[in-house]
Amino acid sequence: MDRLLNVVTGMSVLLIGLVFFAIRRAHIRVEYSISWLSAALVMLILSQWQWALAQIADFLGVNNAPFALLLIILSLFLIVFFRFSVIISDLKDANIALTQKLAIIEYQLQHVQEKHSPSRDA
Numbered sequence: 842m843d844r845l846l847n848v849v850t851g852m853s854v855l856l857i858g859l860v861f862f863a864i865r866r867a868h869i870r871v872e873y874s875i876s877w878l879s880a881a882l883v884m885l886i887l888s889q890w891q892w893a894l895a896q897i898a899d900f901l902g903v904n905n906a907p908f909a910l911l912l913i914i915l916s917l918f919l920i921v922f923f924r925f926s927v928i929i930s931d932l933k934d935a936n937i938a939l940t941q942k943l944a945i946i947e948y949q950l951q952h953v954q955e956k957h958s959p960s961r962d963a
Contacts (some may be wrong), residue, residue: 853884
């Protein structure tokens with residue numbers, strides 16, 4: 842059990858470091874990094890606070906505390922992935938709307954240019 846908890850501790854510290862590095866390099870926006878940092882902090886706290894982990898495992902009805910930790914980690918990452926799926930869907934819808942507005946503006950601009958251009962027939 843201690844080995845698994847040490848591995849989870851190392852992974853959570855690594856994830857926190859990667860998120861801060863990505864923020865520093867501007868690879869990820871701060872508002873999106875909060876989800877990852879929260880998940881990593883929960884992992885870190887539960888991997889180091891064995892009493893709380895045992896209480897959560899008991900509440901979940903799981904006899905094995907490390908299995909409960911893995912279940913919690915999986916749940917956290919599913920929540921983060923779902924949140925980003927919603928964000929991506931909203932961005933896709935906004936991109937479609939923006940593309941349609943741009944096409945309308947280009948059409949109107951082309952129509953105005955054709956209307957005001959001097960006729961070559963004269």
